[in-house]
Amino acid sequence: MPGLINTHTHASMTVFRSLADDVPDRLHRYIFPLESKMVSREMVRIGANLANIEMIKGGVTTYVDMYYFEDEVAKTVDKIGLRAVLGESVIKFPVADAKNADEGIEYAVNFINQYKNHPRITPAFAPHAPYTNSTEHLQKIAKLSQELNVPVMIHLAETDREQEEIAKRTGGKSPVQYMADIGALNNKVIAAHAIMVDEKDMDLLKQYDVGVAHNISANTKSAKGVAPVTTMLEKGIRVGLGTDGPMSSNTLTTLNELNLVGKIHKLENKDRAAMPPITVVEMATMGSARALHMEDKLGSLEEGKLADIIVIDTKSPNMVPMYSPYAALVYGANGSNVRHTIVDGKLLMKDRQLLTANEGSIIAEAQDFANQVRKTVIASGEVVK
Ligand SMILES: [Zn+2]
Numbered sequence: 135m136p137g138l139i140n141t142h143t144h145a146s147m148t149v150f151r152s153l154a155d156d157v158p159d160r161l162h163r164y165i166f167p168l169e170s171k172m173v174s175r176e177m178v179r180i181g182a183n184l185a186n187i188e189m190i191k192g193g194v195t196t197y198v199d200m201y202y203f204e205d206e207v208a209k210t211v212d213k214i215g216l217r218a219v220l221g222e223s224v225i226k227f228p229v230a231d232a233k234n235a236d237e238g239i240e241y242a243v244n245f246i247n248q249y250k251n252h253p254r255i256t257p258a259f260a261p262h263a264p265y266t267n268s269t270e271h272l273q274k275i276a277k278l279s280q281e282l283n284v285p286v287m288i289h290l291a292e293t294d295r296e297q298e299e300i301a302k303r304t305g306g307k308s309p310v311q312y313m314a315d316i317g318a319l320n321n322k323v324i325a326a327h328a329i330m331v332d333e334k335d336m337d338l339l340k341q342y343d344v345g346v347a348h349n350i351s352a353n354t355k356s357a358k359g360v361a362p363v364t365t366m367l368e369k370g371i372r373v374g375l376g377t378d379g380p381m382s383s384n385t386l387t388t389l390n391e392l393n394l395v396g397k398i399h400k401l402e403n404k405d406r407a408a409m410p411p412i413t414v415v416e417m418a419t420m421g422s423a424r425a426l427h428m429e430d431k432l433g434s435l436e437e438g439k440l441a442d443i444i445v446i447d448t449k450s451p452n453m454v455p456m457y458s459p460y461a462a463l464v465y466g467a468n469g470s471n472v473r474h475t476i477v478d479g480k481l482l483m484k485d486r487q488l489l490t491a492n493e494g495s496i497i498a499e500a501q502d503f504a505n506q507v508r509k510t511v512i513a514s515g516e517v518v519k
Pocket residue numbers: 142143144289326378379
């Protein structure tokens with residue numbers, strides 16, 4: 135089948151996986167303070183390496199990343215042979231690789247210029263969210279993304295705090311309406327989450343041809359809500375599937391998400407026939423390619439498209455018998471059923487053995503980093519206030 139496309143993650147955060155999973159208001163109370171202490175060029179490299187091998191083993195052939203030091207993520211992607219859209223974060227407060235949003239934009243432009251001709255890497259801007267950036271910076275990124283012809287990834291319509299702060303900034307507008315009104319919505323934008331959207335917001339997403347990354351595990355685990363994806367699909371919006379970061383979901387292969395996507399939307403619609411398996415599989419492949427505006431190259435096995443292919447083991451006990459391949463994939467499969475992974479015509483995993491990376495040394499390095507986390511932020515208890 136076509137390789138899976140993970141339309142939203144923060145790969146390097148694998149080194150923080152299973153930390154403080156259920157802290158309320160976790161992004162502001164835990165993750166931002168943790169990142170201000172622990173994010174470094176080295177951490178980004180170690181975490182990205184771990185994420186890359188996890189995704190290859192789970193059948194992800196293209197992923198979309200938003201983080202810091204994306205040039206470091208790019209080096210790991212280049213080396214291991216994956217395909218990726220890598221967005222350098224822009225945020226208004228000081229972070230590890232920029233003192234403010236202007237420096238973040240400058241970092242992103244340098245990164246984009248460095249990687250714009252890479253055959254497997256699409257460099258991009260990643261403004262964190264509307265409420266963590268100013269109107270001026272969001273407009274500047276929109277303009278630069280047109281000039282440089284690169285994507286813009288952003289968390290959009292995700293949280294109560296975002297809605298409140300944007301309403302305050304605009305006299306009551308929704309985040310999607312605000313983005314449209316400031317000229318920051320267009321076909322370069324990939325919006326992660328889009329949970330808190332009404333009919334009008336969805337019409338704007340369609341009108342501006344925005345891609346949406348649906349992250350069901352992260353959204354249910356954080357209790358933020360269920361994005362109205364069945365309505366989005368009816369409206370013809372480009373919806374793909376993502377995992378969100380490994381502190382949120384907590385695994386990185388979208389194959390593990392299919393089950394929940396199918397079931398939660400049935401429950402949400404109180405309709406057993408809603409979100410059938412073929413629709414879920416399409417969301418993980420062609421839908422995700424469409425969300426990235428890359429459907430001419432990715433998402434299906436067709437002549438003329440790039441050779442990103444995975445082979446699923448149909449003889450694993452949990453896959454036998456297979457009357458319907460779509461139902462088997464959605465209700466029965468998991469990442470460990472992927473047997474071979476091919477990107478750009480090159481085998482990256484054969485019979486579950488990685489061919490372009492040393493799994494043991496990558497895991498050992500991640501465990502060493504976790505020991506530093508244990509000795510510092512965990513031992514001192516200094517992160518959660
Ligand atoms: Zn995210």
